[in-house]
Amino acid sequence: MDQSPLLQNNKQNLTYWKELPENTRVMLISAIYSGENQKVQLKFYDPNLHLIYFWQDKTDHKPYCYTKFENKERVEEIAAIEKKFELKTVPKMDLLLDKEIQAIKIIAPDPLSIGGKGGIREKLNVWEANIKYHENYLYDTRLIPGSYYKRKGDQIIEDPYQMSDIVQNALKNFLWDKMLESKEARNDEYRKYVREWADLLNQPIPEMKRIALDIEVDSEEGRMPIPREHDRKITAIGIVANGGFRKVFLLEQDKNHNDGTELIPEAEICKTEKELLEKTFSIIRSYNVVVTFNGDDFDLPYIYERSQDPAIDPVKHTIIPKEEIPMVVKRDSFIKKGIQAEPVQLKHGVHIDLFRTFQNRSIQIYAFSHKYSEYRLNAISEALLNDSKIEFEGNISDLSIQKLAQYCLKDTELTFRLTSFNDNLLLKLLFVIARISRLSVEDLSRVGVNQWIRGMLFYEHRKINALIPHSEELRNKGQVSSAAIIKEKKYRGGLVVEPTPGIHFNVSVVDFASLYPSIIKVHNLSYETVNCPHDSCRDDPDQKIPDTTYWTCKEKKGITSLLIGSLRDLRVNYYKQLSKDKTISLEERQLYTVVSQAIKVILNASYGVMGAEIFPLYCLPVADATAAIGRSIITKTIDKCKEAGIEVVYGDTDSLFLRDPSQGNVEEISKWAKTNQGVDLELDKEYRYVVFNNLKKNYLGVLKDGTVDVKGLTGKKSHTPTFIRKTFYSMLEILGKVNTEKDFDFAREKIKDIIRESAKKLESAKYPLEELSFNVMINKSPEKYGKKTSENIRTTSIDGHDSTTNSIKGIPQHIKAAKLFSDNGRQIKAGDIISYVKTKTSEGVKPVELAKYEEIDTEKYLEAMESTFDQLLTALDVNFKSIIGKPRQSNLDELFWSN
DNA sequence: GCGGACTGCTTACCT
DNA sequence: ACAGGTAAGCAGTCCGCG
Numbered sequence: 001m002d003q004s005p006l007l008q009n010n011k012q013n014l015t016y017w018k019e020l021p022e023n024t025r026v027m028l029i030s031a032i033y034s035g036e037n038q039k040v041q042l043k044f045y046d047p048n049l050h051l052i053y054f055w056q057d058k059t060d061h062k063p064y065c066y067t068k069f070e071n072k073e074r075v076e077e078i079a080a081i082e083k084k085f086e087l088k089t090v091p092k093m094d095l096l097l098d099k100e101i102q103a104i105k106i107i108a109p110d111p112l113s114i115g116g117k118g119g120i121r122e123k124l125n126v127w128e129a130n131i132k133y134h135e136n137y138l139y140d141t142r143l144i145p146g147s148y149y150k151r152k153g154d155q156i157i158e159d160p161y162q163m164s165d166i167v168q169n170a171l172k173n174f175l176w177d178k179m180l181e182s183k184e185a186r187n188d189e190y191r192k193y194v195r196e197w198a199d200l201l202n203q204p205i206p207e208m209k210r211i212a213l214d215i216e217v218d219s220e221e222g223r224m225p226i227p228r229e230h231d232r233k234i235t236a237i238g239i240v241a242n243g244g245f246r247k248v249f250l251l252e253q254d255k256n257h258n259d260g261t262e263l264i265p266e267a268e269i270c271k272t273e274k275e276l277l278e279k280t281f282s283i284i285r286s287y288n289v290v291v292t293f294n295g296d297d298f299d300l301p302y303i304y305e306r307s308q309d310p311a312i313d314p315v316k317h318t319i320i321p322k323e324e325i326p327m328v329v330k331r332d333s334f335i336k337k338g339i340q341a342e343p344v345q346l347k348h349g350v351h352i353d354l355f356r357t358f359q360n361r362s363i364q365i366y367a368f369s370h371k372y373s374e375y376r377l378n379a380i381s382e383a384l385l386n387d388s389k390i391e392f393e394g395n396i397s398d399l400s401i402q403k404l405a406q407y408c409l410k411d412t413e414l415t416f417r418l419t420s421f422n423d424n425l426l427l428k429l430l431f432v433i434a435r436i437s438r439l440s441v442e443d444l445s446r447v448g449v450n451q452w453i454r455g456m457l458f459y460e461h462r463k464i465n466a467l468i469p470h471s472e473e474l475r476n477k478g479q480v481s482s483a484a485i486i487k488e489k490k491y492r493g494g495l496v497v498e499p500t501p502g503i504h505f506n507v508s509v510v511d512f513a514s515l516y517p518s519i520i521k522v523h524n525l526s527y528e529t530v531n532c533p534h535d536s537c538r539d540d541p542d543q544k545i546p547d548t549t550y551w552t553c554k555e556k557k558g559i560t561s562l563l564i565g566s567l568r569d570l571r572v573n574y575y576k577q578l579s580k581d582k583t584i585s586l587e588e589r590q591l592y593t594v595v596s597q598a599i600k601v602i603l604n605a606s607y608g609v610m611g612a613e614i615f616p617l618y619c620l621p622v623a624d625a626t627a628a629i630g631r632s633i634i635t636k637t638i639d640k641c642k643e644a645g646i647e648v649v650y651g652d653t654d655s656l657f658l659r660d661p662s663q664g665n666v667e668e669i670s671k672w673a674k675t676n677q678g679v680d681l682e683l684d685k686e687y688r689y690v691v692f693n694n695l696k697k698n699y700l701g702v703l704k705d706g707t708v709d710v711k712g713l714t715g716k717k718s719h720t721p722t723f724i725r726k727t728f729y730s731m732l733e734i735l736g737k738v739n740t741e742k743d744f745d746f747a748r749e750k751i752k753d754i755i756r757e758s759a760k761k762l763e764s765a766k767y768p769l770e771e772l773s774f775n776v777m778i779n780k781s782p783e784k785y786g787k788k789t790s791e792n793i794r795t796t797s798i799d800g801h802d803s804t805t806n807s808i809k810g811i812p813q814h815i816k817a818a819k820l821f822s823d824n825g826r827q828i829k830a831g832d833i834i835s836y837v838k839t840k841t842s843e844g845v846k847p848v849e850l851a852k853y854e855e856i857d858t859e860k861y862l863e864a865m866e867s868t869f870d871q872l873l874t875a876l877d878v879n880f881k882s883i884i885g886k887p888r889q890s891n892l893d894e895l896f897w898s899n
Numbered sequence: 900g901c902g903g904a905c906t907g908c909t910t911a912c913c914t
Numbered sequence: 915a916c917a918g919g920t921a922a923g924c925a926g927t928c929c930g931c932g
Contacts, residue, residue, distance in 0.1 A: 361916075449916055485919065493918030494914060515914090516917095608916030615916075623917070653914040653919085697913045697920050712912055714922070719911070776910065785909090786925095810925060812909060867922080 017055040020044070020151045025159050026053055027206065028145050029288075030350050030440045033134045038110055040137040042156075043350070044149065045288060047206030052288050052348055058154060061137055064107045065114050065121070065129035066092065066467060075104055075124055084109050085120070093466040095528035096473060098556060103127070103467060128468050130616070131458065138438060139462040145441065146434040148203060163202050166584050171198050174574045189557060193566035198574070201595045204587075205431045207424060210289035211241040212416035213280075215299045216408045218397050227301035227341035230309050234273050234302070235397075236404050237280045238412030241287065242420075248409045249276045250401055259400035267405040273312035277303060277320060284326045290346060293377045293415045294355040296446070300327060301341035350442050354380075354418055357430070362449040366601040367429055373718065373777075374833060381414040385421055389414065423590055432598035436567075449605040450615040456602070457617055460559055469527070474619045478531045481548035481621075482628055490611060491624040494653030495631040497638070499692035499699065503875060504649050505741070506660040507687040507701065510669070512633070513680040514568050514600075515654035516607035519629045520622075521565025522678040526558025527610075527619035545625045546632040552625075560622070564606045571599040572680065630654065633677045640672050650692060650699065657690065685709075688739065691875045698871060700735065708736045714868045721861070723771040724868050727758040731872065748876055752883050755869060759884045762861055765853055772856060773835040773848040776814035781830050782822065786811040813838075813845045821847045838864075 020026065026044035034041050034056070042055040067075050069089075079085040086107040094101045106126065108114050111133040115121050121129040131139075138144070143156065150159040163171070175191055216236040217225045225232040238248045246266045251273055263269075270276035280303065284290060292299050304327050310317035322328075330343040345351070357363060359375050372383035382388050390407045392399060399407065419426050430441045437444055437452035438459040444452055461468045482492035512518065519525065523545070530545075532553035537543045543551040552558075575596040579589050609615040611623030634651060641648050641658065646665050650657040658665070666683055673681040687701040687709075698712040710716045715728030734750045737743070761767055811819075817836030818828040820843065828834070836845045839855040846855065866880040873880055 453916085489918060491918080496914085496919060511914090605916045608918090610917085612916050627918075655914075695921070712921075714911095717911055717922090779910080812924070814910085864923095 015051055015053050017044075017053050017151060018154075020046075020053045022151050025148050025150055025161075027148050028143055028440075030442050031134045031138055031143070031145065032345070032442075033111065033132070033137075040134050042143070043348070045206070045208070050209040050288060053151075054348065055156070057137070059141075061140065062086075062107045062109065063111045063114055063133045063136065064105055066090075066103045066105055066127040067124055068127070069102050069104065071124055072104060075106060078120065078123055079106075082113075084113060091465070093464060095466050095559065096469055096533070098528070098533055098553075101467070127470065131468075135439075135455070135458070139459050142463070144200065144435055144438055144459075146203075146205075146431045147200065160199060161203055163199075164584065164588070166581070167202060167578065167588070170574065170578060170581070171195070174570075187557070190562060190566060193562050194570055197566055197570055200435050201432065201570075201575075201599075202591075203435075204591060205428045205594075207242070208289045208427060209242055209287055210291055210416075210419065211239050211245075211283065211287045212291045212412050212419070213284070213295065213299060214238045214292065214408060214412040214415055215303060216396060216404060217302065220395070220397075224298075225302065227298060227305050230302060230305035233311075234276060234306055236408040237276060237303075238408040239280070239283055240409070240412045240416040246409060246413070247283070248405045248412070249279055250405055251276055253401045257399070257401050257404075259402055261400075261402045263402050264405050264409065266409055269401075272314060273306065274318070274320065277307050277312065278324075281307075281320070281324065281326055284346070285348070288349045290349055290351045291415055291419050292351065292353055292355075293411070293418075294353060295351060296343065296353040296356060297341050300344045300346075300351065303327075304329070304344045305342075350440075352419070352430075352441065352445050354415060357426070357445040358418075360445075360448060362452075362601050362605055363429075366604050367426075367597060375831060377411060377414060380418065385414065385417050387414060387417070425594065428591070428594045429598055429601075432595050433601065436598065436602055448614075449601070450609045450612060452602065453606060453609050454616050456563060457559065460563060464559070466559070469617070471616055471618055474527050474617065477527070477619060478550060478621045481545075481550060481624055490620060491627065492631070493627050495634050495651070496653070496696045497634075497648065497651035497656075499650040499657075499694065499696060500647075501692050501694045501875065503689055503691050503741075503744070504657075504659050505689045507649065507690040508658045508661050508666060508683060509655055509685040509687070510658060510666060510681050511655040511684045512673070513572050513682050514603050515630055515633070515679060516626050517564050517568040517603045518679045519626050519633070520561050520607065521568055523625070523629055524552050524554075524558050524561045525622050525625055526560035526562075527617055527622055529553035529556065529558035529561065530619070530621045530625055532556075545628060548625060548628045550621055550625050550628075560606070560610075560617075564603065567599050568603055571596050571603065575599065633673070633679060636677065637669065637673055637681070641669060644668060649690070652697065655684065691735075691872065693871055693875050695871070700732070700872065702736055702738065706736045708732045713871050715871070719774050719776045720868060721772050721774055721864065723758065723762065723767045724861075724865055726771075727754060727865070728868060728872075730754050731869070735872075744876065748878055751873075751876070752878065755865070755880070755883050759862065759865065762865075763858060765856075769837065769848055769851060769853060769856075770835070772837045772861065774814070774837070775833050775835045777831065777833050778814060778818055778828065779830055782815055782818050782828050785815045816843050817845045817847045820845075820850065824850065 024046060026046050028042060029045045030043040032041050037056060039057045040061070044053040044055065046053065075087060079087055088105040088107065089102050090105045091100050092103040106120060108120065113119050114129050120126060148159045148161065149156045151157070175194060214237070215234055218233040218235050219225045233251060235251045235253070236248055240246050248264070248267050250267055250269050252269050252271055270279065304325065306312060307320040307325055310319055312319070326347050326349070327344045328347055330345045355375065358372070358380055364370060364372065368384065372380045378389045390410045392403065392407065396404070430445055433444055433452060434441050437455040439452065439455045458468060480491050484490060484492050529552050530550050532551070532555070534553060534555050537553050537555060538551050540551070540554065543554055545552060575592045578584065579592040579596055581589065607623060607626050610619055610626070612618060630653065634654065634656070637656065638648050638651065641656070644665060646661050646669070647659040648656050649659050670681040673679055686704050688704050690699055690701040692699050700713065701709040703709065710732065714720055715725060731751050731754055734747045734754070738747050814834040814836060818834045821834070822828055835848045837848050837851045838844060838857045838860040839846045839851060840857045841855055844857070862884070870880050
């Protein structure tokens with residue numbers, strides 16, 4: 001077995017800053033505020049020796065916030081009474097007014113004096129009081145998580161890696177040649193942004209020494225142990241680290257839990273839980289990064305609480321002293337309601353909870369292209385690693401010690417591999433996002449994308465000495481200009497072109513490369529530049545945004561426009577090229593691929609957050625204007641196509657489907673778009689043919705190489721019963737082989753055969769029940785459904801019964817099924833996928849596990865097949881009903897209902 | 900009392 | 915806990931019919 005050198009000497013790898021040799025390059029990985037010391041503490045990582053250097057502020061930096069001059073008297077009054085604040089008048093840039101103002105800086109002895117109970121925030125209109133102190137600290141010192149530093153005396157000095165000549169030259173080319181074509185190239189400010197991003201993002205990312213950790217706890221069936229109660233024994237702790245280190249500590253068990261087989265070699269049996277915990281702690285101490293799956297709410301708080309419970313030492317009833325535990329309870333964090341665990345933080349390392357990270361929609365969709373759709377370890381592992389947990393029947397507490405060891409170690413291994421697969425993709429991604437968002441990985445892996453962009457923008461405000469506005473100040477920036485199509489939406493979004501129904505050969509798809517970020521860049525969109533205070537801009541017709549009442553600023557570049565625009569250009573014109581450049585090392589190329597991916601995540605969200613209330617710089621006019629310009633660009637491009645005689649058969653937001661264009665056609669339009677609209681229109685895909693029915697966001701396309709692209713069709717949707725989906729995909733296989741108009745005749749017949757066969761299999765009960773299930777996710781807890789209708793409230797309150805058919809009326813089918821499940825004692829919670837079949841029972845549905853074949857409503861399934869397949873068949877001029885014959889009593893029905 | 904038109908709710912998808 | 919637009923299925927209400 002590969003033994004980790006770190007484990008052998010068991011050295012606590014936490015070292016103080018003064019011990020860091022000068023000129024050793026270390027990376028900033030964490031920043032926290034220690035309430036105990038009232039100081040910010042930083043952790044730096046030495047990528048060679050894998051040590052953490054620990055730094056505590058000595059600069060006497062203090063928490064603070066601002067107020068405006070109009071509050072001078074009031075703030076002086078407060079300061080005179082409370083005697084703990086220091087006031088300073090300082091110049092600040094007010095971006096909304098585009099002028100310098102005098103602000104009063106209120107300096108406090110501790111963060112609670114500002115944001116705590118009775119803090120200044122409650123007494124006065126203050127600015128920048130909602131920023132966590134450790135974030136403030138990073139902004140002010142310009143320290144960026146994920147960046148490299150070195151020690152000089154007591155100080156922290158920037159110490160970036162040098163870029164290689166190739167990369168350096170590519171950047172120069174980009175800055176001086178590529179960009180000279182555009183207006184921005186002549187803008188030094190813009191060039192400075194590009195340069196700074198590249199300097200930051202081109203830094204290599206080291207492989208971090210880390211462990212994955214997973215605990216198993218003795219528990220009753222169907223009830224999760226609660227950390228706060230810590231009343232259940234810890235029976236196993238698995239640890240997997242880099243370099244092949246694997247270990248599982250097991251609590252000694254009685255004979256009933258021994259199946260006589262041999263234990264896996266990684267197993268080590270401990271006499272008591274105390275011993276088990278002590279051994280685990282000593283390993284945790286020797287690593288810098290700890291990875292768990294749901295460790296925030298379970299594993300970490302559980303082992304912490306349990307270590308303080310005398311039950312872990314049955315003989316002497318002693319606990320583990322707090323100094324020996326590598327964790328502390330996070331006291332400064334605000335207490336969330338209803339949580340089951342006190343948050344726990346690692347003392348010297350960094351803890352990443354993958355459960356939370358994979359739940360992040362941006363990670364799920366943009367980083368992993370929606371490969372997983374459930375947030376369980378097993379589902380994510382299956383999707384990303386093609387591996388799964390060890391399955392077992394019954395209760396985990398009944399497993400033999402041998403099986404438990406295997407099970408626990410497997411979970412731990414999967415957790416580790418989620419951070420290591422694809423050349424440590426996830427961790428690298430997180431570190432690049434840390435650099436962009438100015439948040440530590442510890443912080444950013446637990447928050448949504450709006451906080452990432454918040455971090456990027458807040459940092460920038462500090463950098464240019466601009467006061468960060470209140471969200472209320474951004475609410476009076478103008479009326480919404482374009483009403484949404486969907487009610488309950490705030491403004492109108494992208495334009496969807498009505499598809500031309502039918503089969504079209506040789507269709508080219510062109511799309512605008514990151515359209516919204518381009519618009520934000522080209523049109524100088526930012527909260528302070530949309531409806532800016534300058535009369536000259538307001539009165540200039542060139543500054544007007546088409547189809548809206550908004551105008552934009554020509555006097556000054558907006559901060560969002562600069563940041564998003566420079567990132568966009570870097571991605572499109574620099575990182576994408578570098579990631580393919582064979583003259584640089586594979587390792588570097590991989591970094592640039594990751595950087596490009598991380599920027600994509602940020603760009604994709606940058607427009608969305610402007611229209612999201614939770615975003616601190618929420619500014620509806622910016623989002624509204626962005627979408628309006630997008631509609632204007634696509635509309636004008638369509639007009640231009642028509643003018644040039646190019647037929648547009650479909651389009652959605654930023655894409656156009658052109659029917660049989662020449663290469664010259666595409667070039668012409670693309671050039672036109674660049675010159676007249678300032679956006680890049682690129683050839684995205686070339687379809688051999690595309691099939692449209694009359695529905696938007698619904699089509700099938702076969703690429704030149706025979707790959708079949710399906711969008712939006714029901715046959716693709718995850719809730720569709722497997723047998724229908726499988727039949728649908730075999731239809732697609734046929735269509736992938738179609739090359740010419742003539743081939744369709746054959747394909748049509750093949751498809752009819754497939755459908756007939758499938759219908760026959762259905763009617764003769766040949767499909768396993770599981771293939772008939774609809775699989776629908778429940779997004780709320782089951783009780784929260786069906787409360788809106790008065791009818792429903794009345795029936796439940798009158799008869800009082802819960803499980804009568806009355807009380808489950810007015811409730812979606814998947815919830816009905818879920819309720820039948822919980823009647824059977826199984827817990828259903830938000831995020832679960834309910835698998836149910838359609839039945840002839842009074843409810844009309846039943847969970848698959850509880851259903852019998854004779855209850856199946858075959859007619860309903862034929863209807864489902866019909867509606868699913870008709871989306872394709874209508875375009876192929878085939879009729880479902882005529883294939884399987886008229887609706888009739890199915891064989892199955894006759895069989896079961898006659899006797 | 901019945902059925903079709905309509906609305907609202909929910910989910911899954913597209914960009 | 916980033917946006918809006920579209921489709922589909924179900925459940926319920928409204929309204930006219932005769």
